[in-house]
Amino acid sequence: MRAEFPEFRLGTELATSFTATLTERCGDAVERIPDPQRLADWLAIHDLAVDSCSAAQLELARELRESIHAAATAAALGEPLPAAAVEVINERSVRGQAAAVLTPDGRRRWRLGSASRVEDALRVIAADAISIIAGERDGRLALCASPTCRAAFFDTSQSRTRKWCDMNTCGNRQKKARYHANQRKKQSSASPTLG
Numbered sequence: 633m634r635a636e637f638p639e640f641r642l643g644t645e646l647a648t649s650f651t652a653t654l655t656e657r658c659g660d661a662v663e664r665i666p667d668p669q670r671l672a673d674w675l676a677i678h679d680l681a682v683d684s685c686s687a688a689q690l691e692l693a694r695e696l697r698e699s700i701h702a703a704a705t706a707a708a709l710g711e712p713l714p715a716a717a718v719e720v721i722n723e724r725s726v727r728g729q730a731a732a733v734l735t736p737d738g739r740r741r742w743r744l745g746s747a748s749r750v751e752d753a754l755r756v757i758a759a760d761a762i763s764i765i766a767g768e769r770d771g772r773l774a775l776c777a778s779p780t781c782r783a784a785f786f787d788t789s790q791s792r793t794r795k796w797c798d799m800n801t802c803g804n805r806q807k808k809a810r811y812h813a814n815q816r817k818k819q820s821s822a823s824p825t826l827g
């Protein structure tokens with residue numbers, strides 16, 4: 633992995649891992665697929681290797697990403713899905729070619745269309761988003777509790793009470809902030825009152 637680019641956040645669900653290629657949307661946003669090659673890297677890690685990636689295809693990918701984010705956010709809040717986002721998700725789903733295949737050891741893989749185009753990979757991501765937003769999968773869409781993040785994530789925990797999109801980043805930061813706030817409270821209550 634090339635060090636000059638921000639690392640990927642690897643989640644368990646394809647669609648929400650993809651939306652996590654832009655993090656801290658409500659703070660100082662971090663773009664984790666800043667160029668076409670970086671998108672190709674991300675796809676390869678997710679078993680969706682493509683032959684090449686152009687700037688125009690990166691734009692198609694980012695548009696899909698933000699549409700999934702918008703639709704998943706609305707679904708998490710129980711609001712109507714934004715029509716423009718639904719349109720983009722559906723367009724990407726229809727445009728690409730990919731087929732589910734079974735590996736000899738019994739796992740599902742996606743075989744992209746013959747040219748292994750970015751559009752084919754986006755089709756797989758769009759279909760994954762559709763299954764999550766449509767409520768077909770066992771889990772709950774929720775929004776990260778971090779005010780600078782607010783990412784939509786898919787909670788598959790047994791209790792369905794996960795608060796953060798990612799325990800190692802948003803969860804940890806929140807815990808640290810709470811710790812420092814508590815320390816401050818303790819210090820102020822321990823200090824002698826004046827007057």
Ligand SMILES: [Zn+2]
Binds near residue numbers: 778781782796797
């Ligand atoms: Zn978060």
